[in-house]
Amino acid sequence: MGAHGENPFQQIRSFINEMEQYVADEAKRFGADHLSGPQGFVLMHLVKHPDQVFSIKDFEDCLNLSKSVTSNLIKRMEKNGFVLVVPSAKDKRVKHVLLTDYGREQSVKLEGFLGHVHKVMLQGIRKEDAAVAKQVFQQLKANIRAEQDQKVQD
Known part of the structure; x- marks a missing residue:
């Protein structure tokens, strides 16, 4: 949560x-x-x-x-x-x-x-806030891919 x-x-x-x-x-x-x-x-x-x-x-x-x-x-x-x-x-x-x-x-x-x-x-969304949101979504995707890659290696 x-x-x-x-x-x-x-x-x-x-x-x-x-x-x-x-x-x-x-x-x-x-x-x-x-x-x-x-x-x-x-x-x-x-x-x-x-x-x-x-x-x-x-x-x-x-x-x-x-x-x-x-x-x-x-x-x-x-x-x-x-x-x-x-x-x-x-x-x-x-x-x-x-x-x-x-x-x-x-x-x-x-x-x-x-x-x-x-x-x-x-x-109403500042460019800086949009950039942070983009970074967060990119990190979420990277985390998922890293987990998937780890499962493939195991």
Whole structure:
């Protein structure tokens, strides 16, 4: 238990639940409901790096997802018209992910949605406090990973 008998992990869980509901509601309002998760990450990554070519494997690595989950994600995005998947000219086994015009249009909605959510959620929070929160979450993740690594070694 934390200070004053409150369980900080229960508070985090409660916050996550409330945040997820808020984000889902706002995503619908902005017309970005399919773009608030990994699809949105892929879309924005392609928008922010227009001169680079990314493979499905690149997204597997940066999203830290399995090959099958990433492949299904990209297939869903292709079906939704956000991206086009084409074989590499150098190696046909490598599939490149390209942004479509529709994907670029949808990224504008996504940027509006993300900007709004960030503005609302960070209102009244000092940069210093946000930096401390980031450090705390990074340390929590590091503690979990260290424990998992220790179990693997045992």
